Structures are given as structure tokens and as C-alpha cells.
Amino acid sequence: xxxxxxxxxxxxxxASEALPNDSLFNFIYVNQHKMPExxxxxxxxxxxxxxxxxxxxxxxxTEQIRKKLYSLKKGVGSCNIADLGNLRNGPxxxxxxxxxxxxxxxxMEDNILPILIGGTHDLDFGQYLAYENQxxxxxxxxxxxxxxxxxxxxxxxxxxxxxxxxxHEPNYLFNYNHLAHQSYLVNPSALxxxxxxxxxSFRLGEIREDLxxxxxxxxxxxxxxxxxxxxxxxxxxxxxxxxxxxxTGEEACQICWYAGMNDKLSSAGFYEYDPKKDIEGQPTAxxxxxxxxxxxxxxxNRKGEKGFQTNDFLKYIVSMDSAPETIVFxxxxxxxxxxxxxxxxxxxxxxxxxxxxxxxxxDYEKATKGEVxxxxxxxxxxxxx
Numbered sequence: 127x128x129x130x131x132x133x134x135x136x137x138x139x140x141a142s143e144a145l146p147n148d149s150l151f152n153f154i155y156v157n158q159h160k161m162p163e164x165x166x167x168x169x170x171x172x173x174x175x176x177x178x179x180x181x182x183x184x185x186x187x188t189e190q191i192r193k194k195l196y197s198l199k200k201g202v203g204s205c206n207i208a209d210l211g212n213l214r215n216g217p218x219x220x221x222x223x224x225x226x227x228x229x230x231x232x233x234m235e236d237n238i239l240p241i242l243i244g245g246t247h248d249l250d251f252g253q254y255l256a257y258e259n260q261x262x263x264x265x266x267x268x269x270x271x272x273x274x275x276x277x278x279x280x281x282x283x284x285x286x287x288x289x290x291x292x293x294h295e296p297n298y299l300f301n302y303n304h305l306a307h308q309s310y311l312v313n314p315s316a317l318x319x320x321x322x323x324x325x326x327s328f329r330l331g332e333i334r335e336d337l338x339x340x341x342x343x344x345x346x347x348x349x350x351x352x353x354x355x356x357x358x359x360x361x362x363x364x365x366x367x368x369x370x371x372x373x374t375g376e377e378a379c380q381i382c383w384y385a386g387m388n389d390k391l392s393s394a395g396f397y398e399y400d401p402k403k404d405i406e407g408q409p410t411a412x413x414x415x416x417x418x419x420x421x422x423x424x425x426x427n428r429k430g431e432k433g434f435q436t437n438d439f440l441k442y443i444v445s446m447d448s449a450p451e452t453i454v455f456x457x458x459x460x461x462x463x464x465x466x467x468x469x470x471x472x473x474x475x476x477x478x479x480x481x482x483x484x485x486x487x488x489d490y491e492k493a494t495k496g497e498v499x500x501x502x503x504x505x506x507x508x509x510x511x
Contacts, residue, residue: 174245226252263300267347364410386424
């Protein structure tokens, strides 16, 4: 694939601003006059200015985010990052989604993690479609104050994109975890749908009580899709639907740190920034830039925790009083994180990637008391359906 056919170069004025030598800009391969080479890249930033899913948004958001991101410091450690520029819109919104699919798939095939910035939240459908030909099931982490499960024709595309993902054929969605929904913005019927599908959701209040409880859900994800309207408007007045209540900027950055550290996660998207709603100093663009910075820092700190039969993991077998007879747990000696083994009761080979799922110490404690962890039950229900 010739990537330069899909992208517009970065505005020269933006890329030529005088920045200190230790600024992140000086450590990014920026598409100014020439598309960066893919060889050796770890992360590729992709700007999106497609707004036909919610045409009230201004298209200049990616420029504002880049200004703030470029000005941040390099951080600790190293990885090779390229800013590919802005993806050119297709003749229709649907064609833009197809272009996102093709570009994201192409990058992931070369083991490059794409970070999508800007545009409307429905564009994550293209991000999801990029996994269609990978012959594996996918787990999604969505951070949003709403569920976006509408199915009526009259509503905007960014209000029904999750419904579109749930009903897409072929179905290769294994798990969907939702963080930071606000109960007064969610139809109770949507919660019932989540329960029926054995998908998990953590409302804002639960995250506020203990964000670490959400870490196993974040660690399970193949792709992250983040609607910045889930962040309270004190931090993100430029979120297209930001409310008085929501995540703090610090909580959003912590989620991004966990997501970046997830060895399994292979794409991330940050959507719904409307610069014309932002205020002096562009605090929304700054919040998004810092979120991306923390995601990148998390990426640099990945441990490569994939081989559960290696000496990096301790194996614990817990005997149960009733079915199942035993539950097997793994604890990483690198990160102290926990995983749990779940029987594969469905088609062999299809669910192998999800055979060992992230959990936490409380799941192990629960099993030692003779109780089957909820994560074990919900995963068995999904693989048996």
C-alpha cells in the first residue's frame, strides 16, 4: 500500500514552529514533504477530519491537538513514532470508514500501532473493521458517557456506531467493555442489552471509587475507542457532548497509561473533539495531547507478557468444592498482574486468544474462598453461546 495516496501532509506552519530540542516533535517522523518510512516504526499517528457522522463539529481539531502534543517533552524511554498526516476523506462518510479500515489494517499487519485523533466517534467502525481479516476474535474497550446503541435512522451516525458494531456480520466481536457511562445519560434497556450479551460496563461512579478495578478490562482490549465527551467539561469544554460531570483529566490519562501498557492492544482512537467549543488556551486539545502522551509512555513500558508457560509467570491451581473442579490463575513476576484460565467450550481455535483472560487479585481471593469469579462465569457464557 502506498500510504501517501491516502494522506495530506502536515501544515508546514505547524511543523516549523520553533520548539525546544527535547520536545516530542523533534522525536517524531512528521509527514511534511515526504511520507515517513514504515520500517522500524512502532506507532503511527493519523489525523481524522471526517465529521459527517455529526456535522456540528469543526474540522480543525487535529491541528490543535498536534500543536499541544508536539510541544510536550519526549518522556522516558524510546519508541519510533510517525505522524502520517490527515487521512483524506472519501466522497462519502462510508468511503472514509473503508479508508480507515484499509490503512489501520495495513499498519497493524506491519506491527505498527495506529493512534487515530479527531473526527466523530462513529469512525471507530472503520477501526473495528480493520480486524475483520485477522482470523481472530476481538475485544473492544470503549470509554464514553453514553452507550451509542441507537438503531433509528433519524439519529446521527455517532449515536449508533456501537449498535452497528454489535450487529455487524461476520461477527468477530468476542468481548466489549464500556467505561465511564453516566446512568442519567443511558437508557436502561441498553444496560439490559449489555447484560444479555455478557458484556461489562463500569459506570463513572465505580471508576471514581477505584480505577484500578477497571484495569483488567483495559488489559483485555485489542482496540481502544475513546469519546472525549466522557471527560467533564472543566477539562474538555471542546468535547462535542461534554457534561458538567465526567472523568477528570487525570483519570483519563490513567486509563490511557493502562491501555498503552496492554501488550494485546493494537489500535487506539480519540474522537469527538470540537475546537470551536474549546476556550482560550485550548484546554481540551491539551488534555487530549497529554492523554496521547501517557498512552505512548505506557506503550514504552510494555512487558511482553504473552507466554504464560514461561518462567515469568507463577501458576496457581485453586481447588473448588463444586464445578468447576479447579480454576487456574497466572501471576506475572514482571508486573504483578493476574490472569485466569477459562475452559474453551466452543469451537476449537476460535477462542484461543481469549482462553486466558485478565483478572485481578480479588478474583483469586474469591476462588480460594470457594466462589466462582464473575469474570469466569461471564466468559464461559460467551464461549458457550
